[in-house]
Amino acid sequence: MKASQYNFIFNDIIENTDKTVLYNSRTGALAVLEPEYYKQFCELTNNGLAINNDTYLKNLIECGYIVEDNMNEKAYVKVNLLKNRFESSNLMLTIAPTMACNFRCVYCFEKDQYHNKTMSEETAQSIVNFVKTNASKLDTLNVTWYGGEPLIAMKQIVRISEDFLEICKENNIQYTASVITNGYLLNKEKVQTLISCGVNDIQVTVDGPKEVHDLRRPLVSGRGTFDVIMNNLKQIKGMIKIFMRINTDQDNWLNLHEIVGFLKENSLLENVIPYLGLVTPTNGKYEGTKCLTDEMYSKFNLKFMSENDIPISYIYPAPKGNYCSADKYNSFVIDPLGHLYKCWSDIGIIEQCVGIINEDTSVKWNTELLGCYLLYDPTEDEKCSDCKYLPVCLGGCPHNRMADFNICEQYRYNLQEYITECTKVLLAGQLTENKKEVSESC
Template sequence: MITIVPTLDCNFKCIYCYESNCKDRYYMTRDTAEHIIKYIDTFTPNGGMLRITWFGGEPTLALKLIYYISDAVSDILLRKNASYFSMIVTNGYLLDKKAALRLRSYGVEEACITIDGCAESHDIRRPLKSGKETFDTIIKNIIDISDIMNVCIRYSVDRDNMEEFSKFLDILEETNIKEKIRIEIIRIEAYSYSDSIVKNRELSTCEFSKVYPELVKQVIERKIKIDFLPTQNRTSCSALLSNHVVIAPRGELHKCIYTVWNSAESFGRVDKFSKLNENLVKWMNASPTDNQDCKNCKVLPICVGGCLRSMVINDTVFNDSEDRCIQHKYNIEKLIKLKYIQSIFEK
C-alpha cells in the first residue's frame, strides 16, 4: 500500500486544514517520480497486489505527474501480472470529466471528495484561495464523473452543519446521483492553531458517536450506499499496516499522512531506502497494549489502538485533548442494529 503526495500545495483555503501550518508548496519532480517507479517495481511481487492512493495537498494540481507515474505503473502491473487498485482523495474542484476519463484509463477507480455541508456552509469553510465559492463546481463534477469512476462523498460534520445533512441528501436525490455514489461521514477535527470558532464547532469523538447513528439512518432510508461498520480487513489507521508507506513530494518516506510536512519524521528516502531506521522502528513498535485503557477496551480488536500518530509523536499540531478512540467504542450496538435495518432496505 502506497500513498503518494505529489504536492502539499492546494487551491483551497480551508479554515481548519492542518496543512495550512505547512509553508512548503513544493511539487514532486520527474526525477523523484522515476525513483517512485523503481520503488514500486522493486516491491511489487509477481502475481501480487498493488494499492496506490493519491493524496495532497491537492493531488489534482499535479495531474500530469500522476498520469506519468500511472502510465509506468501500468507497464509494471502487466509485466508482473499483479492486481491493482487506485484511488484519489481530492477536494473535487478540478476533477472534471476529462480528468476523470484520463485517471480511469490508468486504473484509478475511485475518487473520495470532501463536502462540508450545503453550499453556504461549504463555501465558507472550503473556498478557493481567491475566496471564490466551490460547492456548485464540485457537485457538477460529481454528476459528470459518477458514470466514469466510483465516487465517495466524504461529508464532514461539526456542530454547525450537522443539521444540514438531510438537505444535502435532498440535493443528491434532486441531481439523480444518489444511486451512483456512496457516503462517508466523518467529523471535522480542529488543530492546535485553529481559531476559536473552528474549535468551538468541533465534536468530540464521544459527541460524534451520538450523532453518527442518526445520520447513518438518514442515508439508509434514502437508499444511498454507506459503509459504517468496521470489517476484519480494515484498521482505524493505515500506519498500523507494515506494508504501508507514504511518499512525500521530495521523496521522503513516512508512515503517516499527517507527518509529510515534517522532514524530521521521515524514515528514509525513496531513492535511498533502508529497511531499518529509528523513526520507522518507533512506529512499528508502538502497541495499544502498552496503554491499560486500550488493553481493557471491548473494541480493541477492530480499533487496534486508533490513531497511531498520537501514540508515537508528541507535538502541537493536534489539540492537546485529542481523543484517539474510535466512535465504535460508544455506538457499536446501535450501528449493528442499523446494519439490520440496512439489509431490509436493500431487499
C-alpha cells in the first residue's frame, strides 16, 4: 500500500504536544496520532513495513490515508465528480418569481435587471408542468425562492408551492425549499405561510451594525432597513432556521463583530446562524478595488468564525461531489419569464440563458453555454490536475472560471489554520457534520 496523494500532515499545530494531525482532502478525514502511531504510519508509507495493529490499519484504510498501490486517486475524484454532476434523480430549481426589489444595495449585480413584473400564471404553470413531466424520475425536489426580492411575489410562491407539494406527494418525492430574502418583509404572517409552503430555512442578509448596514442596503427611497429587519427576526424567533449572510468587503469588514454582539444581546444567536459572504465584482457591477482578495477573505473568515464561537463545521474543508448547482446537470435558475440559467449570477442576462421553458415543457437549449458549465474537467486542467486541494475545490466557482477570475478555494491560502481550529473542536468532542449548503447569493 502507499500514502494517499491527498494527505496533509501537520506536526506542530497542537500546542504542548508531540502529536501529529492527518487530514485527507479526498475523504475529508481528520485524525490525531500519538507519536508511536505516526511512526508506524511513516514506516509503512516510506519503507513498506507492515502494521501489525489490525484496527489501526483498518482505520487508516477507511479514512483514505493509505490506498492500494494500483489505485488511481485522481481517477476516483473524476468518477465521483461525473457521478454527482450528471445524477438526475434530484431536481434543483432556483426560482425568481419577480426581479422587482425594494432595496438598492450598493454592490448588487442585478441593478440592470430590476423591473416591476412578476411571474405570469402561464409561466408559473409551465414550471409546474416541467416538474410534473420529470416527476417519475425524481427522488427529491429542492427549490430556492430568489429574486429580486421574492417576498414581493408571495402569491406566486404560494401558487407554485401548492402544486409542487401535490406532485411530490403523488410521486413519493422528498421536497425541500428555502428562501433568500433581504428580510424587510419577513414578518410572522409571511413565515407561517412559507412554512406551509414547505420552506425549511431562510437566508437573510445583514451587512453589519445599523450605521453600516443602512448605508449599504437601503430601501429604494434611501431610508435605512436595519431596524425593521431586526424587529422581524425577533418576531419570528424560533419559528424557522435562519442563516444570516454578511456580505463582506473592505468597507465593512472591521465592523462585523458588532452584528454578532447585537444578536447575542437580543438572544437571537441561538436561532440565527451568521456567516460571511465575499463581495465580488460580479458582471462588472461593483468596484473591484473595494473587494477583499481571496487570501484576505480566507484569513478573515476563519478569524470571524473563531472569535464569535460560530460552529467551525460550517467551514470544514469537506470534499465535494460537484462544485455547486451551476455545474450540476439537473439544476436551473428560472427568471420570471421562464428563462433558464445555470448560475444565479447570470439571471436576467439573456446572453447567459441556457434555455427557456415553453408551455409544452419542451426546452430549446443553448448547448454551447451548457457545455461550458457541465463539461469542464478539473482533473485534466493544467492548473488543477495535480493539486492536493482538488477534491475540496474541483476547479473552483464555474462563473468565476468562465469570467477568468481566480478560482482557488479559500483553504488553499491557510489550510493549516483551518485544520488547527477544527482539530481543537475535534479534541473537545464538538465537531459535527454540517450538511447545509450555504447560499452564495447576495
